[in-house]
Ligand code: SAM
């Protein structure tokens with residue numbers, strides 16, 4: 610059974626949020642004093658995560674799993690959990706999105722456990738700005754974490770950056786130069802309306818077009834063909850081999866090619882970041898549902914996936930769960 614929706618898209622990429630908690634407080638993602646965390650009893654256990662992942666891989670055609678959060682590295686037992694997911698057959702592509710603060714400690718063990726690659730979020734190279742943007746003084750740890758990821762072979766090491774107007778939007782070229790020098794693949798992501806403060810403002814968002822214009826002040830940037838279902842539009846930098854990606858989630862949505870489905874840390878399926886409904890897998894699982902029952906619930910949830918996120922439509926309403934509790 611494939612996870613096919615009513616528009617013919619097939620979900621093969623499962624994003625699992627391992628926690629809604631985080632050790633940073635990125636201003637566009639979390640208030641400085643944090644959020645009301647999910648109660649522990651509602652969080653999926655490791656065994657439950659592995660069981661649902663096994664159902665996805667063996668019954669529903671999922672071939673790629675990305676671990677995210679919140680910050681996945683704050684989940685106790687992460688390395689063991691990765692090892693169990695890496696043992697699923699057929700073997701999936703296993704990656705993780707992380708703020709990188711703990712990678713210096715974990716990268717080698719995660720690689721040995723079977724993690725294939727990482728995406729590390731880094732929005733600025735200036736320590737004062739990093740502190741202002743995340744409320745934590747951890748820039749040096751992130752840089753060390755990126756180096757550790759590369760050394761461990763978690764390749765290609767990707768860097769995700771969100772630009773905020775008049776905060777760090779002047780850093781597009783310097784971030785790109787820094788990443789190219791180190792062999793990291795940089796992708797800029799347009800800020801989306803997923804913050805708990807509901808402070809997103811379309812007029813203030815730095816658009817993909819603006820990001821490209823800023824890059825072109827220092828580089829030749831040429832569009833590359835063959836985006837497929839990848840959210841990033843890729844560009845060759847100075848005729849290659851270096852590249853840069855721009856994820857225009859708002860101004861150039863890639864919903865028509867979306868192949869993702871999300872599982873929250875408390876066991877709710879979401880067919881889209883912006884979905885207004887969730888399918889609860891945790892409760893039936895804990896009530897004794899068998900694998901076939903859970904697979905059917907899962908397939909039905911994906912069948913109801915909407916055509917697009919609707920951010921640009923007149924009726925758009927921001928989902929009540931913030932990004933950190935959905936799994937970015
Ligand atoms: N804590 C990990 C991290 O920061 O990489 C994983 C979770 S975080 C929610 C995943 C990604 O979402 C990060 O790259 C972050 O910059 C991005 N993100 C968070 N809020 C966002 C927003 N409102 N719009 C666009 N990207 C956002």
Ligand code: SF4
Nearest residue numbers: 631633635638679708
């Ligand atoms: Fe934490 Fe990631 Fe959100 Fe930053 S973007 S607050 S690192 S979950």
